[in-house]
Amino acid sequence: MTAPLLVIVPTRGRPQNAARLVRAFEETESLNADLLFVADHDDPELPAYHVAAPRLLVYQGATGTGMVAGLNWAASLYADVYDHFGFMGDDHLPRTAGWDAHVLGALNSPWPRVVYGNDLFQGERLPTAAFLPSRMVRALGFMAPPVLRHLYVDNFWLDLGQALGGLRYLPDIVIEHMHPAAGKTAMDERYSAVNAPEADVADRLAWLGFRTGDAFPEALRRVREEYSHGAHPAA
Structure with missing residues (x-):
């Protein structure tokens, strides 16, 4: 039962972050x-992931396509199984007991919703971890725009929720973002690659387009x- x-x-x-998130x-x-982890088929740490992550999907797509491809792939596989989807990075950590019940309380609506908590870094400014109804994901055809690789996905969720009048920020629900820019972890090879100037420019131009x-x-x-089978309430 799911x-x-x-x-x-x-x-x-x-894999150490996966184990930390499981805990x-x-x-x-x-x-x-x-909780479902999506790892690349050529990840050299894949054997360790099988130990660290109780539930793991191995993405067989092209190397270097970025996290969005794996996220959308997994969402498409489970689009008719779960009522709602969430995204967390492997550097997010929920801190609030029963956070998921609060998120579901905000999601359970006849209207489209984008729900997010307090990451103790961007706060209300950006949903670095976000939650959407699967109905909404099916309508979109993706969870994040396929033109993106890694960055500006949170900008999409923010603008989507605002445009639909369904953005819901939960300030008391802490899902901490352990990001180098917040001074909470060291820069590693992965962070350096996805935040390199050329990577940022490519995703920024794709997002603006x-x-x-x-x-x-x-x-x-x-x-x-x-969601057109009824009048939208006031946002």
Whole structure:
């Protein structure tokens, strides 16, 4: 029997982070959320992941496609299984006991929702860990825009929730982001690669093209059409 919420964690080269996140789920009694790691097929740490992560999918896509490809792949596999999806990085840690019940309380609505907690870094400014109804993901056809590789995904979720009037920030629900920019972990090879200037520019241009072109309005149209069986309440 599955939980109502599947939290997908794309990861590479950090089995120790996977083990740490598993412990955090246990310590916060996350009884309403299943945890799924998505690792690359060529990850040299894959044997260690099989030990660290109780539930692991191995993504067979092209190397270097970034976390978005694995995230969308996993979401597509479970789109008809779970009521809701979540994204966490392998450097997120839920800290609030029963956080998942609060997230589900905010998600359980007849209207589209993008829900996020306090990551103790960006706070309300950006949903670095985000939760969406699977109905909404099915309507979009993805959980994050496929034109992105790693960065600006949180900008998409923020703008999506705002445009739909369904953005919900839970300030008391802590899902800490243990990121180098927050001074909470050391820069490693993976961080250096995905935050390199050329990687940032590529994703920023892809996001701006998506946001200012036809793709974002089309995404909104698909979600609104899916949820069109009633009047939207005041945001």
